[in-house]
Amino acid sequence: MHYRHWATMGLMLLLANGKSAFAQHQNQSIPPDTAVRTGKLPNGFTYYIRRNEEPQKRALFYLVNKVGSILEDEDQLGLAHFMEHMNFNGTTHFKKNDLIDYLQKAGVRFGADLNAYTSFDETVYQLPIPTDNPAMVGKGLNIMRDWAQEAILDPGDVDKERGVILEEKRLKEGVGARMQQQTLPVMLNHSRYAFREPIGTDSILKNFPVAAIHRFYKDWYRPNLQALIVVGDVNVDAVEKQIRKQFADLKNPASERPRPEYKIELTGQNQFRSITDPEITATELEMLIKHEGSTIKTTTDYKNAIQKALFNQMLSRRLGELSQQPNLPFLGVKAGVGDLFGGLDQFSYSVTAKPGKLPEAFATTWQLIEQVKRDGFTQAELDRAKLSYATAMESAKKEKSKTPSSSYVSEYQQLFLQGAATPGFDWEYDFVKATLPGITLNDIKEVATHYITATNRDIFLSAPEKEKANLPDSAAVDAWFSKMATMAIQPYSDVATGNVLLKNIPAGGKVVSRSTVAALDMQQLTLSNGVKVWLKPTSYTNDQIQFMSFAPGGINKYPNEEFPTAANTVGIIGGSGLGDYSPVQLSRMLNGKAVSVGAYIGGRSQGVTGGCRSEDLETALQLIYMRYTAPRKDTVLFENAIARSREAVRNKYDDPDNVFRDTVTTVLGGYNYRTSPVTLERLDSISLDKALAIYKDRFADASQANFVFVGNFNTDSIQPLLERYLGALPALNLNEKAVTLHSEVPKGKLVKVVEKGKGNKATVLLVYNGDCAYSAEESLQLQALTEVLQYRLLESLREKAGEVYTPSAQGSMVKEPDPRFAINVSFGCAPEHVEHLVGLVGEDIANLQKHGATSDELVKFKAGYRKQVELQVKSNEFWLQYIAGKLERNEELQPVPDVEKRLKQVTSKSLRSAAGRYLSGENVIRFVSLPEKNNQ
Incomplete structure (x- = not known):
């Protein structure tokens, strides 16, 4: 629903007084939006189609599966996510890499546009399709049909993908992962969710038989657990006709496994976990109180959601005011009501303390929470929150015709996965208009009373290893809460503020x-x-x-x-x-x-x-x-x-990330x-x-x-x-001149190695840099060269070697203060693979210098560039930056250069020449981050 986006920003509505049908009928079902075409085929396959022209000549195709890691058997840990990868590795009608190759030639970028994700409860594939060519709509449906039930799962491709996914898993290693291993089981009450992290386990990812992923695919990729969402500049009737034709023959298994609805059961118990690690940089107390969640299906649900959004907004403002008091014992504090998962909501609170100040940091911040629970908020605070809410709703109403297709997609995804209502903006606007004025201080106080309780409370205390001996235990922290619950607290005093921003209006000029x-x-x-x-x-x-x-x-x-x-x-x-x-x-x-x-x-x-x-x-x-x-x-x-x-x-x-980052910045x-x-x-x-x-x-x-x-x-x-x-504005006519300070990046071939941290992973950054003759034409050549190099690195480092998850190549060229260029190649990998992978990068560069780009690579780059420019030039942000940039560089204000004319200058020969200039290796710095030797 639209409210999800506004509530997150702490915004929304207040509009008019007066009663309506909404005020007279409580807890009604929220009606569906008639602008979306919804249907279900006899096999259970669901579809949602909506025409929307923002942006024009584009459509979003999403295949949503009620299939995630929670459904994995014990021998399948990680295979829901592995299956997501395999759908890009070959299907019945798109052999290995043919799919990505085809889409790139149509201007769809892998990773940026074409993507997917797997979570505990769902797997979602996203595909943006250009619709100026009608054939592409049909092709998009073909792709979705293949993803739904036509994966090949070739054993050789499965084995190659193991390395890629293990490298994706490696990227998550570090202090965050180590902390999560200790907190997640507690947070999830040791439920099934605690043992079904989507990334899986090394032992299974390395060794599972292909039959295990076949079994997962056969059991769960089935039409009665799938939905297709199509939103964009399309003919709804034509798309629906094609969906009914193409997806009707999808088969459910003859012996169908029931799809359980797993939840995290509340125990009524409180839990505590203290965590120290040498890479944690500050002491933090985090608490969450778990509650049964709810899905917005009725008008009462919607009203409750508004009340929670208002509560969060007012609590955030109170915490903001507290953070501006003198001599604070804390570095930061956050609190609010939100979703968890596994059918739960939560009230969360966290405070980061100054060294040695954890008791004071807790007391200062929790006193405010206790104050809100006891006394609620003031009428002035509620009025401000309602007005802020209203402003956002009014702005959204004015931009209704410019709503991007992605907003509708997210709504229909929640409708399919959770049954959440999607009434459409007009209904929501009218509902809020009627409901918001009637929300009272007692309504908001009930939010605090309901969520800020003393049971189902998890407390996590994290700190640097050197602080271990100074940390309180569970009994001590419980005593802190008990003391705060009984101590006298002064009510909040809301200081009045004037309403005239500028007291003296200037005379101005002409x-x-x-x-x-x-x-x-x-x-x-x-x-x-x-x-x-x-x-x-x-x-x-x-x-x-x-x-x-x-x-x-x-x-x-x-x-x-x-x-x-x-x-x-x-x-x-x-x-x-x-x-x-x-x-x-x-x-x-x-x-x-x-x-x-x-x-x-x-x-x-x-x-x-x-x-x-x-x-x-x-x-x-x-x-x-x-x-x-x-x-x-x-x-x-x-x-x-x-x-x-x-x-x-x-x-x-x-x-260790800070050490590496500062090393790079200092050297460059x-x-x-x-x-x-x-x-x-x-x-x-x-x-x-x-x-x-x-x-x-x-x-x-x-x-x-x-x-x-x-x-x-x-x-x-x-x-x-x-x-x-x-x-x-003041005018002294000083005729100032900008001061140019020149800095020199070290020349030649340099290697900088940082050995820090416990994680068994390496980070590599290769920086090719130097002086250049800046021009828009050269900048385009550099951009094309960088993207072609990206294609090759994905093929050589990821697809062939299987030793990298996401290699990246990024290029830049600046005119001021000095004309310079840089191409950065980066990737994460196993420490033992660094030299091999750097060698592969060198081979790809040498090939570009010798042969230039292939015709396929040129087609891909040009198609993607056209689509990017087409979208960019239809935004205020683009024109603001374009005009200001031209003016500041003292360049003539001209129309955006003709795309086709510019692209004609990008040829295999031009990129071969550009590779010689920009990837010569004459000036290249290799940065490598490795774990400390005593941790290997």
């Missing part, structure tokens, strides 16, 4: 010149203070405006001794509120508005970014004006931020002071007053600023607002 950029159908205004405004109206959304500004300057202007402060200035000052208002006060004042404005200071420029609805444009412009003219400093927030940063740095290198930054890791000494040098001075300095002069606005607006009607607020 447009002194106007021109048209015909090539991009946009206008350029110059204001009397020198500010330039670039306006491009679009209709990609119904009610969205996005904007950004830039002006020369940035933090490069400050010497190294001021760099730590300059680099953190936006975080320090930008996060401290505006004018007379703290972040809490500012958030309250903006409640009910869909607007966001943030400042940034880059290396060579500074400005603002943000977005809003049309009706909130004046508020957005006021916020822009205040970002320039009314920065605010907050000593408490500054000290809290520095304290959090200090603790993050203190144990940072207990995590040429060991430059400004790109090297944060240290305690640097943190100590940061000054709040200096940060405010730097912020004011960077935003003191807007005379060189360029503002770009893209979205749904009328250029003439918004001009007075632009004159009033942007025209009032």
Whole structure:
């Protein structure tokens, strides 16, 4: 249902008073959406079809199976997920790799577009299909039909895939996996779920007989456990006719195994587990209270879901306020009601303590939870939450015609898997309109009373190994809860906030010149203070405006001794509120508005970014004006931020991933002071007053600023607002110049090895880099070369060697501050396979340098590039970045280059030449992360 997405963001509705049919009839079944065509074939196969033109000429095909790891027999652990892989390894009508090869030539990218997942309870295959070619719709249905019941399961292919899946499993190794091994069985009450993790076990993945996966496939891949979802720019009647024709002959097994509905039974008991590990970097207490879950099928269910969303929103705001108090004993805290799985819901709470401060961290944060349970919330808090809810619903109503197909797919997936209602947006809008005003403080307090209980409670305490002797035991933690339940707690005091954001409206300026950029159908205004405004109206959304500004300057202007402060200035000052208002006060004042404005200071420029609805444009412009003219400093927030940063740095290198990441960053930054890791000494040098001075300095002069606005607006009607607020920005006419700081990546062939951590895995990163002659044409050649290399690495490292799960090749080319390129090749693997795999990468590169790309590889790249560009150019984000990028690089504003003309320049010969330039190996750095030797 739509509510799922909004509730997650802590948003939603309040609309009108007055009664309706909803208010008169409680606990009715929610009606189905008539816009979706639903059917079930005699064999039990279900289908859902909906026409939707967002995006145009595209459709999403999903095959949903009520089949997951929970159904595996003891000799099949991991085979539900293995079966998902095997459906890409050959079916009756698509032999091994033919499927991926065919789709790539149609512009569908493997991994990014074409994908699948397996969980405890379902396996889902997703396939985006371009529908501008009618034959592709039929082909998409053919693929779905084969995935449903036509996998070949060739023994040789099964054996090859073992290595790939073992490598996928290896990627999960580390401190997180070690912690999960201890917490998951407890969390799942030692139910069947605790012993059916989808990835499986090494012993079975390595040794299972092919007959075991055949048995799993025959038992469970059957039509009465399957559904096909088709949403997009399609002819519904034609698709339904084809589905009924193609899927009617799917067979259920003659001796059908019942499909059990497994659940996690509640025991009424509390559980405790303490975990220490040398790679854990902070002490955290996590608690979850488990409850029977529910699926939204009735109006009462829906009302309960709204109440939980409001509760979560108000609790989150309270915790946010607490986090802005001085001298905090904790680094972070989270709490709220949500889904678990296995038929359960949960109230979850976690607090990360400062060293030695766990009792105080718990007391400070749980006191707030106890306060909410006892006293609930205030009417002002509930009113704000309802208004925020309403704003999101109103925005969604305006964008109804732009709802992406993916939103509908997720709804129908839940309908099939859980029986969740899908009434459609209009019903939901009307229901909330009638229901939200009647939700009371008692309703919200009942949420807390129901979920925050003292039974079915699991507590997990995790900490660095060195803290083991200092951790409390179960009895001590229970005593903490008992003490908190009986202590006196002061009721929450809700401080009133004003409702006038900008007390003195500026006089503003005037447009002194106007021109048209015909090539991009946009206008350029110059204001009397020198500010330039670039306006491009679009209709990609119904009610969205996005904007950004830039002006020369940035933090490069400050010497190294001021760099730590300059680099953190936006975080320090930008996060401290505006004018007379703290972040809490500012958030309250903006409640009910869909607007966001943030400042940034880059290396060579500074400005603002943000977005809003049309009706909130004046508020957005006021916020822009205040970002320039009314920065605010907050000593408490500054000290809290520095304290959090200090603790993050203190144990940072207990995590091997941080060691590797910082090694890469330091080397690629040429060991430059400004790109090297944060240290305690640097943190100590940061000054709040200096940060405010730097912020004011960077935003003191807007005379060189360029503002770009893209979205749904009328250029003439918004001009007075632009004159009033942007025209009032300060103009000192300093004629600043950006400062370019050059950094040198080490030249030659280098190897950097990091040995850290307990996990038996290696990470390899090969960085081919150097100077280049930047141009749009060369950038495209680099992009094509990188993608062709990606195709080859998937074939050689994954399909043939079976020693890698997801090899990656990524390329980039920049014009400023210096024209440079980089191609990064990365993969995870077994430590003993590093040299072999690096050698295979070298062979693929040598082949590209000698022979260039094949005709098939060129077809795949060009098809994917066309589809990507076609979708990208239909978004406000693309045009905002495109226009601002052109302006900042002083490039002529021209239409997006003709795709076909550009692609003609990409040939086998051009890529052979590009491979010689960009993959020569003259400058290549090999980074390798390995486990510590004493752990091997």
